[in-house]
Amino acid sequence: MGGAPAHLRARESTTTPTKTGEARTVMLPPSIAAEVEAYLAATKGLAKSPLFPRRDGKAITGNALGHAWRKAARGVDLGQFHVHDLRHAGLTAAAQVGGTTRELMARAGHRTARAALIYQHAAEERNAVLAVAMDALSAVALPVGGGYASSDGAGVATG
Secondary structure, X not given: OOOOOHHHOOEEXXXXXXXXXXXXXXXXOHHHHHHXXXXXXXXXXXXXXXXXXXXXXXXXXXXXXXXXXXXHHHHOOOOOOXXXXXXXHHHHHHHHOOOOHHHHHHHXXXXXXXXXXXHHXXXXXXXXXXXHHHHHXXXXXXXXXXXXXXXXXXXXXXX
């Protein structure tokens, strides 16, 4: 990250309060961080202000957020989606790009691997990606003509 241009660097975001009562810091993907930064630049708030404040500046309640979400989702014919689906999509994407169970636990604030494993479910699209990646590995390990490469790089014939 150090030498990457600023618009390509992941950004930190601290989340608090959480269900566990412990704050945690997660890295936002650069494209999302840029959107959040643009939103924050256009709002009137302090650095520690809530991301989505009420008119009086206090943090929006979960109930009010849910109400606003449902109204907006229905307005674009996506009423079947819930606010928590954003969390699920983000954690699933983190798993699909190689996030380990421990990394997902830290990112989500989970205390058990069982909770994190929910986001590592297999999808048909991912299954195809894995098959192609495995094929690429087998092309290295199984050169044309049969056999496999030994540790010294020489092919070893099979049956």
